[in-house]
Amino acid sequence: MLQDMGMTSALTKSDHRGDYYTTLARQLADFLRPKLKQAGGLLTLTDVYCFFNRARGSNLISPEDLLQAVSCMKELNLGMSLRDFPSGLRVVQDESFNDEKMAKKLLVLAEHSPEECLTALDASRALHISALLANEQLLSAERMGYICRDVTLEGTRFFPNRFNDFKWIS
Amino acid sequence: MVKSDFEFPEFYNFPPFFTIQPVLATREKQLHLWRELILRYHTAYKIKTLIVHDCPLWKNTNLGRELDSTDISIIMNDLIESGHGEWEDLTTSTSTSTSAVHTRCRILWRTPQQLASDIYEWAQVHGFGGGGVCTVYELHSGEDVHGMSFQGADEELLRRGLEVLEHQGKCTMFQGDTSSEDGIKFY
Numbered sequence: 113m114l115q116d117m118g119m120t121s122a123l124t125k126s127d128h129r130g131d132y133y134t135t136l137a138r139q140l141a142d143f144l145r146p147k148l149k150q151a152g153g154l155l156t157l158t159d160v161y162c163f164f165n166r167a168r169g170s171n172l173i174s175p176e177d178l179l180q181a182v183s184c185m186k187e188l189n190l191g192m193s194l195r196d197f198p199s200g201l202r203v204v205q206d207e208s209f210n211d212e213k214m215a216k217k218l219l220v221l222a223e224h225s226p227e228e229c230l231t232a233l234d235a236s237r238a239l240h241i242s243a244l245l246a247n248e249q250l251l252s253a254e255r256m257g258y259i260c261r262d263v264t265l266e267g268t269r270f271f272p273n274r275f276n277d278f279k280w281i282s
Numbered sequence: 283m284v285k286s287d288f289e290f291p292e293f294y295n296f297p298p299f300f301t302i303q304p305v306l307a308t309r310e311k312q313l314h315l316w317r318e319l320i321l322r323y324h325t326a327y328k329i330k331t332l333i334v335h336d337c338p339l340w341k342n343t344n345l346g347r348e349l350d351s352t353d354i355s356i357i358m359n360d361l362i363e364s365g366h367g368e369w370e371d372l373t374t375s376t377s378t379s380t381s382a383v384h385t386r387c388r389i390l391w392r393t394p395q396q397l398a399s400d401i402y403e404w405a406q407v408h409g410f411g412g413g414g415v416c417t418v419y420e421l422h423s424g425e426d427v428h429g430m431s432f433q434g435a436d437e438e439l440l441r442r443g444l445e446v447l448e449h450q451g452k453c454t455m456f457q458g459d460t461s462s463e464d465g466i467k468f469y
Binding site for chain 2: 262
């Protein structure tokens with residue numbers, strides 16, 4: 113199974129002390145590329161940890177090792193890198209992922225929905241990503257001014273940001 | 283007059299209007315709209331004082347949304363800071379807290395600064411510039427002030443606007459036989 117995934121050997125720390133993390137990073141990147149694409153460009157570190165270790169079967173990497181490996185992806189130009197959101201959520205992000213594009217996508221989704229608003233659940237269904245990631249994207253779009261929020265006891269919904277357009281017609 | 287006589291703007295039925303926005307740029311626009319609404323509503327019904335816990339604007343029953351007390355404080359503070367509102371009641375301290383408890387806010391459709399520039403502009407147009415004189419009475423009830431923002435204005439507010447003008451060196455005030463005969467000389 114490991115060979116199918118393109119891993120010819122499961123590295124262990126004792127093997128290549130010096131460039132252990134570099135090699136792990138490359139291995140991880142190769143493994144993640146198709147999964148990242150399928151997920152729309154973002155995967156939480158937790159998801160990455162689970163996927164990768166499940167595939168390895170043995171010689172599992174620790175969360176610290178994962179973080180170290182992911183941290184050096186950017187300078188190794190592997191086409192993906194670690195990203196920290198203000199909420200504290202950490203993800204691996206494909207370099208082609210564009211926040212603004214995602215924000216505009218969410219705006220259009222909101223505009224076309226029956227009540228002209230989106231919950232994190234709606235967004236996650238529409239984009240086929242987890243509700244956690246969807247929520248993060250909604251917050252990002254809100255920060256950019258594309259959408260605004262409505263908070264009630266039932267939860268938070270996001271509307272197109274019409275505050276930009278409202279004018280008093282006297 | 284009933285609340286339904288007033289023509290509410292479109293944004294009063296936009297649910298996010300009742301959630302104070304966390305993103306600052308959006309919040310600024312929102313607070314600006316709340317200020318507009320408060321000013322226009324109170325001016326339309328000629329209500330001079332906003333009583334915080336009685337104000338019907340905070341709740342939109344049709345929409346099923348209302349502001350909580352924290353939200354209301356934010357909006358009131360913004361109104362005060364803009365110069366369009368003034369607390370009428372003083373800071374009070376109770377046995378349980380020493381924080382300021384304000385309930386009555388005077389609404390200023392035009393701030394003293396705005397009144398000052400409105401008056402000055404009017405004075406220039408009507409030939410009072412360069413030494414012309416008129417009385418305080420003429421400013422709020424004269425024939426020439428029809429349609430001006432200071433027409434029918436509270437004398438006290440008018441004087442505050444005039445004080446601003448004096449401060450700017452654009453006029454001087456002098457006493458008349460009665461307070462409404464006090465005069466203003468424009469430069």
